[in-house]
Amino acid sequence: MSAALPGRTHAPEDPARPFPMRDLWWLVPGFALWFTALSTVYALHHIGCTFGWSARTIHLGLAAALAIHLAAIGILCRIELRRGASRDFGHTGRFMHWVILGTLLAALGKVVLTLAPALFLSVCL
Amino acid sequence: MTDAIDQGATPPAGSALRLHRELSEIWRTGPGLQRLAAVNHSILGIRFMVTALAFFAIGGVLGMLTRVQLATPMSAFMDVGTYNQVFTMHGSIMLFLFAIPMLEGIAVYLTPKILGTRDFAFPRLTAYGYWCYLFGGTILTVSLLAGVAPDGGWFMYTPLSSNVYTPGINADVWLLGVTFVEISALTLAVEIAVSTLTMRAPGMSLDRMPVFGWYMLVTAFMMILAFPPLILGSILLESERAFGFAFFDPTRGGDPLLWQHLFWLFGHPDVYIIFLPMAGLLSTMIPVLAGVPLAGYRAIIVAIIGLAFMSFGIWVHHMFTVGIPHLALAFFSAGSAIVAVPTAVQLFAWLATLAQGRPRWNVPMLYVFGFFSTFVIGGLTGVMLAIVPFDWQAHDTYFVVAHFHYVIAGAVAFPLIAGLYYWLPLLTGRVAVYRLSVPAFWLIYIGFNLTFFLMHLVGLLGMPRRINTYPDFESWTFLNMLSSVGGFIMTIGFALVVVDLIAQIRYGRRIRRDPWHAATLEWAMPIPPAPYAFASLPHIEARADRINVGTLAPQLARGEGYLGATRNGWQETLGVHMTSGAPEQLIVLPRPTYLPLWTAIATAAAVLTMLAKLYPLTLAMAAVTAGLFVFAALNAGLDRDHGLLPVGRGVSVPVHTECAHPPAWWALVFTLIADGTLFTSLVFGLLFLWVAAPNWPPVAVPDTGLALSLVCILALAAAAFFARRALVRLVGRQAPRLFIALAALALLVAIGVAVVLIGGIVPRPSDHALGATAAALLTFLALHAGIGLLFLLVATLRLASGRAGPTRTIDLRLARLWIDYTAITGALAVGLVLALPALVALLGMRP
Ligand code: HEM
Ligand SMILES: [Cu+2]
Numbered sequence: 001m002s003a004a005l006p007g008r009t010h011a012p013e014d015p016a017r018p019f020p021m022r023d024l025w026w027l028v029p030g031f032a033l034w035f036t037a038l039s040t041v042y043a044l045h046h047i048g049c050t051f052g053w054s055a056r057t058i059h060l061g062l063a064a065a066l067a068i069h070l071a072a073i074g075i076l077c078r079i080e081l082r083r084g085a086s087r088d089f090g091h092t093g094r095f096m097h098w099v100i101l102g103t104l105l106a107a108l109g110k111v112v113l114t115l116a117p118a119l120f121l122s123v124c125l
Numbered sequence: 126m127t128d129a130i131d132q133g134a135t136p137p138a139g140s141a142l143r144l145h146r147e148l149s150e151i152w153r154t155g156p157g158l159q160r161l162a163a164v165n166h167s168i169l170g171i172r173f174m175v176t177a178l179a180f181f182a183i184g185g186v187l188g189m190l191t192r193v194q195l196a197t198p199m200s201a202f203m204d205v206g207t208y209n210q211v212f213t214m215h216g217s218i219m220l221f222l223f224a225i226p227m228l229e230g231i232a233v234y235l236t237p238k239i240l241g242t243r244d245f246a247f248p249r250l251t252a253y254g255y256w257c258y259l260f261g262g263t264i265l266t267v268s269l270l271a272g273v274a275p276d277g278g279w280f281m282y283t284p285l286s287s288n289v290y291t292p293g294i295n296a297d298v299w300l301l302g303v304t305f306v307e308i309s310a311l312t313l314a315v316e317i318a319v320s321t322l323t324m325r326a327p328g329m330s331l332d333r334m335p336v337f338g339w340y341m342l343v344t345a346f347m348m349i350l351a352f353p354p355l356i357l358g359s360i361l362l363e364s365e366r367a368f369g370f371a372f373f374d375p376t377r378g379g380d381p382l383l384w385q386h387l388f389w390l391f392g393h394p395d396v397y398i399i400f401l402p403m404a405g406l407l408s409t410m411i412p413v414l415a416g417v418p419l420a421g422y423r424a425i426i427v428a429i430i431g432l433a434f435m436s437f438g439i440w441v442h443h444m445f446t447v448g449i450p451h452l453a454l455a456f457f458s459a460g461s462a463i464v465a466v467p468t469a470v471q472l473f474a475w476l477a478t479l480a481q482g483r484p485r486w487n488v489p490m491l492y493v494f495g496f497f498s499t500f501v502i503g504g505l506t507g508v509m510l511a512i513v514p515f516d517w518q519a520h521d522t523y524f525v526v527a528h529f530h531y532v533i534a535g536a537v538a539f540p541l542i543a544g545l546y547y548w549l550p551l552l553t554g555r556v557a558v559y560r561l562s563v564p565a566f567w568l569i570y571i572g573f574n575l576t577f578f579l580m581h582l583v584g585l586l587g588m589p590r591r592i593n594t595y596p597d598f599e600s601w602t603f604l605n606m607l608s609s610v611g612g613f614i615m616t617i618g619f620a621l622v623v624v625d626l627i628a629q630i631r632y633g634r635r636i637r638r639d640p641w642h643a644a645t646l647e648w649a650m651p652i653p654p655a656p657y658a659f660a661s662l663p664h665i666e667a668r669a670d671r672i673n674v675g676t677l678a679p680q681l682a683r684g685e686g687y688l689g690a691t692r693n694g695w696q697e698t699l700g701v702h703m704t705s706g707a708p709e710q711l712i713v714l715p716r717p718t719y720l721p722l723w724t725a726i727a728t729a730a731a732v733l734t735m736l737a738k739l740y741p742l743t744l745a746m747a748a749v750t751a752g753l754f755v756f757a758a759l760n761a762g763l764d765r766d767h768g769l770l771p772v773g774r775g776v777s778v779p780v781h782t783e784c785a786h787p788p789a790w791w792a793l794v795f796t797l798i799a800d801g802t803l804f805t806s807l808v809f810g811l812l813f814l815w816v817a818a819p820n821w822p823p824v825a826v827p828d829t830g831l832a833l834s835l836v837c838i839l840a841l842a843a844a845a846f847f848a849r850r851a852l853v854r855l856v857g858r859q860a861p862r863l864f865i866a867l868a869a870l871a872l873l874v875a876i877g878v879a880v881v882l883i884g885g886i887v888p889r890p891s892d893h894a895l896g897a898t899a900a901a902l903l904t905f906l907a908l909h910a911g912i913g914l915l916f917l918l919v920a921t922l923r924l925a926s927g928r929a930g931p932t933r934t935i936d937l938r939l940a941r942l943w944i945d946y947t948a949i950t951g952a953l954a955v956g957l958v959l960a961l962p963a964l965v966a967l968l969g970m971r972p
Contacts, residue, residue, distance in 0.1 A: 018702055018704055018705030018707060019705060020704070023704075027430060031430070031431060031433075031435070034434065035434060035437060035438050038460070041456065042456075045450065046450070046453075050816045050817075051971055051972070052971065052972035091330070092331055092704055092705055095330075095423065096704070098423055099423060099427055102423070102424075102427035106427060106431050107431075107434075110435070110460075110463065113459065113463060114459040114460045115456050117455065117456075117459065118452050121455055123450070124450060124452075125450055
């Protein structure tokens with residue numbers, strides 16, 4: 001409870017290097033990829049139907065789009081896991097690692113749950 | 126470089142009182158009419174909140190009028206035309222003039238205090254946003270009195286809102302008035318984002334930031350991304366109404382569904398934009414009321430980031446009945462249902478906090494309880510509506526009206542009143558003596574549920590929304606009557622709250638410090654807060670929502686933190702590293718000025734002349750507005766270098782004008798994110814029309830001059846190059862003037878070519894949507910190049926006056942960033958226009 005008392009100069013556990021500002025962007029790609037997955041599936045389906053692609057082609061296209069997005073998020077997860085182990089930015093770093101990993105994993109689950117079932121439906125109805 | 130005055134920051138042995146006097150003198154806003162020049166966040170925050178409450182009252186009266194009309198069948202109280210205006214204005218006022226500005230007011234007032242800083246980054250912009258809000262809201266309200274208020278429903282669907290079906294100015298009032306008000310939403314969003322990221326108490330790393338800061342940050346970014354589609358849609362629809370551009374007219378290759386997509390791309394996130402700050406209030410109050418720290422801090426942060434993104438991917442659930450393919454319905458449905466998960470994470474975190482602690486059953490807690498029950502009901506009916514077959518039955522019935530009032534009225538009103546009672550002692554220095562708030566709560570609670578719960582039932586019985594009257598069906602009549610009675614009970618409750626609040630403000634018992642044993646920084650200051658908020662800034666060494674206010678407050682008042690002394694009469698605060706919170710720059714904030722007021726008046730004049738269809742005058746007024754912005758930029762910052770200045774506790778940092786990334790830099794970056802969203806929405810619009818709209822391809826074959834287009838792209842690239850060179854020269858202490866002039870010349874060429882290209886577009890913008898979107902893309906380019914010229918103008922003038930120089934380079938760097946962005950989007954825009962013939966040819970391959 002002794003937070004924020006002016007008088008002491010610095011907290012001993014402060015990391016030598018601060019968590020890089022640039023890496024804040026890592027909060028974005030997980031769910032952003034979910035959004036692009038959704039938009040791609042939506043648009044691809046629409047375009048396929050407009051131009052009269054066969055149901056098989058459309059299904060394959062959608063599955064490919066989904067797979068690419070899942071792979072992308074998966075790769076990001078791996079990178080973040082590795083970085084969490086290899087870099088030390090003190091308490092802020094540990095916190096950001098947790099939150100970034102959380103968004104990536106949640107996004108992964110979200111892509112599977114929301115988009116995968118739709119692939120089993122009939123197209124262009 | 127530094128002189129004796131600059132060194133004044135060593136904490137004097139003097140008393141807290143002397144420091145208070147000195148700071149008050151520096152930060153004061155003059156009395157009387159000079160209050161119109163206020164730029165202080167405490168004053169403006171309260172102004173936003175009070176104005177929003179006034180609009181809540183107006184909107185509430187309109188809501189009650191609808192209930193009077195609907196209380197009995199075949200009512201003759203209002204005619205159809207009036208009723209349409211009344212319910213449209215009710216919804217529009219509640220959302221655009223109450224809910225959003227309210228959250229802005231809360232953000233402006235509380236965020237700097239909770240984050241331990243003295244003000245927001247751009248006080249003059251806050252003031253400008255406030256005036257835009259006030260003037261825009263006034264235009265909308267006056268239109269109601271004049272009987273020409275918008276009447277097409279709060280989401281203004283085309284073709285109803287096109288000038289074929291709404292020939293009067295009603296829809297124009299909405300499109301222009303709401304867009305005007307949204308200026309304040311965008312400016313504040315940028316400001317909140319920049320300030321929470323760069324202006325916190327030293328040592329407040331992101332993991333120590335109170336969860337309220339996270340809520341505000343996420344909300345701000347949602348606003349940055351959500352408002353541009355709405356603003357774009359409004360501009361396109363207004364240009365269709367005013368100049369006959371064919372964006373939404375299906376007979377000319379447009380599509381009304383494009384409006385729906387753009388609107389709901391904003392509209393659904395909007396619900397969360399309104400809800401998240403309220404959740405932020407709850408997450409701040411509940412731990413204090415329960416007497417234990419908040420459970421699940423990190424989980425909440427992941428949840429709200431997830432929620433923010435998810436809310437952008439489910440807009441189609443407002444369009445389940447427009448004929449979207451089943452496959453798409455399936456995933457939008459799933460996405461909508463899953464949004465319940467992050468919401469539930471927060472709900473359970475609050476419940477866990479309450480379960481761990483010993484909740485005090487005081488007034489705020491009572492309203493928190495009201496929130497829980499209404500929000501859960503609203504959430505559950507939301508999941509019901511996310512299920513497509515159910516939505517097909519319930520769409521556009523009173524069930525939907527019931528649902529959204531539970532989520533946006535209940536989940537806003539209850540936390541808001543809880544928050545008012547919780548923070549009023551801070552605002553006024555008084556606590557309540559009467560307990561009118563308790564009977565008021567029960568009236569509101571019972572009235573609310575009576576009014577809106579019954580709407581579920583009458584909706585399921587088939588009553589459509591937006592009807593001004595109905596035949597005497599036994600079941601409908603009774604429920605409607607009861608619902609109206611509930612409305613009156615609720616209104617009496619709200620009136621009692623108002624009386625109670627006024628009583629507390631005027632006659633409450635005076636207090637000197639925090640009555641709740643809170644643990645956040647806003648209580649570690651004199652109550653009510655002085656204009657400078659903190660006499661000195663705290664140093665944070667642990668989570669900033671577990672602070673011992675009682676010991677910290679007097680230390681800060683004595684000037685023992687950072688900036689515990691005055692210097693040069695500057696309004697000082699600290700800028701910190703975004704993630705670690707280490708102090709990086711000394712931010713010197715501007716003094717009170719009438720400039721925001723004048724600029725907003727000029728903007729209002731532009732809007733009004735546009736409403737009156739006096740377009741040449743509109744252009745003139747827009748030029749005046751731009752001129753005032755340039756003028757404001759001229760005397761920003763400082764006119765000489767100061768080097769490193771001591772800020773207390775042995776730390777020295779440069780003034781923000783001498784830093785590579787002062788707040789203005791980030792403001793431009795975030796503005797460009799908003800702008801990029803607008804551009805992306807425009808590109809989406811074009812592609813959407815291409816695949817989905819009827820009457821494509823157009824009869825006339827599109828054709829754009831290749832040579833001219835290339836000249837345009839080259840000119841933009843050249844401008845970017847010259848701007849870059851100018852900056853390099855400035856940093857190298859050589860005169861950059863020649864390159865600035867060359868960059869300006871290149872931009873002028875780009876503008877000229879774009880205008881010629883627009884003039885030659887085939888098919889004409891009024892003949893086919895293809896021409897209209899091509900014109901929109903090229904206009905976007907020309908406009909941005911024009912603003913680029915303004916950036917260069919500001920840089921030139923400031924270099925001449927000595928405000929900019931080799932060490933104070935921000936002006937040229939902003940210009941460079943803007944021109945880079947213009948070059949990239951401009952090249953994309955021209956490229957897309959060039960690709961149009963190919964796109965049209967592709968359409969020939971349709972079966
Ligand atoms: C004073 C309490 C309120 C009452 C009695 C009330 C009543 C109503 C009624 C009866 C309608 C349906 C009009 C129709 O479809 O014909 C309506 C619509 C609406 N209300 Fe409320 N309301 C209240 C508060 C609020 C609040 C606090 C908000 C938002 C913060 C809100 C937002 C809306 C919106 C967005 C609509 C849709 C308007 C439209 O269909 O275009 N209301 N309200
Ligand atoms: Cu929605």
